[in-house]
């Protein structure tokens with residue numbers, strides 16, 4: 001298995017291009033199931049999760065008609081001859097559950113394995129199920145699979161989500177585009193990926209209002225048509241690379257970066273002593289002093305501080321001046337990176353959903369294990385701030401969410417290389 005070797009680094013300087021958002025693309029791709037006509041996505045990231053979604057859609061009968069350099073994904077679903085999303089594919093990635101709503105809306109039936117994905121908590125699907133049931137679906141769990149039927153078609157309804165779940169909002173919104181009448185999703189997730197999906201669905205002929213706010217209203221239509229849509233910038237990749245100069249010093253410009261995608265995160269960076277300036281091409285990041293200051297962080301649904309940047313922020317806090325408390329409110333089990341950071345000399349005390357981090361002058365390189373997607377990149381960031389060499393093992397997690405990670409870091413001067421495993 002491959003690993004990544006990182007050496008403690010001085011200041012980083014240069015530019016890093018930011019890719020299209022993995023999480024947006026994983027919701028946009030299943031939208032192809034809603035129409036017989038082709039959907040073309042530009043700016044699609046080159047990631048193993050995107051490959052997994054491609055395989056899943058192909059297994060259902062969709063065609064991926066072109067893939068030029070990974071930057072264009074053209075999908076076509078004129079015939080869907082299978083309505084079973086198999087465990088062997090779904091177990092690789094939780095976002096596979098996003099085929100449920102579209103299949104149900106288009107075919108009136110879907111059988112979808114309960115998902116796997118990152119081991120960061122229980123991650124149930126009750127909100128997806130209740131939402132789709134409110135639209136008239138009958139759903140049963142049998143042998144690890146959700147069996148969903150809508151023999152009389154779906155019907156608009158008012159759905160109040162108990163939690164602003166990203167996936168549930170996406171699944172319900174896609175299903176509702178072809179339901180009869182009006183659907184309202186209350187306490188909807190407001191993430192930029194939701195807005196991106198709604199924009200694409202609107203291009204396909206859906207009637208959607210309010211995406212990006214707490215209430216989304218969808219007026220069902222009889223059919224959707226083809227469209228071309230550019231995937232929104234990946235705000236998590238953006239935030240991750242913004243931390244590189246915050247940790248190592250120097251000045252890095254993130255090409256394609258947008259402040260509106262990372263507002264709460266930038267506020268915390270500013271508080272810690274890192275400047276973020278808007279440029280014509282994106283965002284420029286520069287640390288003010290030699291060391292950042294400790295800041296407290298609480299993860300929340302958008303527009304709050306994203307849980308997907310918590311591990312990376314913890315890496316920054318490990319060498320900050322003072323003590324910070326990071327509170328995780330989205331996933332109950334998302335501090336698996338803490339023991340690995342402790343192996344590198346970090347002072348972290350985890351109690352339930354809180355991690356108290358006392359900054360040290362310098363971390364020390366060590367062999368560490370990536371436990372999930374965001375944890376793995378936090379270990380690379382920590383390795384850049386450490387004395388000596390760090391080897392990050394189990395990098396397949398990284399390949400799920402960061403394209404060309406070695407090239408992007410080394411392009412700004414980081415000493416990092418991928419070591420081929422056996």
Ligand code: UD1
Nearest residue numbers: 023026095123124125126127128165166167168308330331
């Ligand atoms: C998406 C993102 C993921 C991110 C997360 C939160 C994708 C592909 N993934 O995941 O990177 O970390 O949003 O920003 O977009 N929950 C329930 N019942 C449900 C659904 C969710 O209890 O039916 C809980 C989950 O266990 C979790 C919380 O709600 O504690 C957030 O989950 P959700 O917003 O649904 O995340 P995902 O869509 O899975």
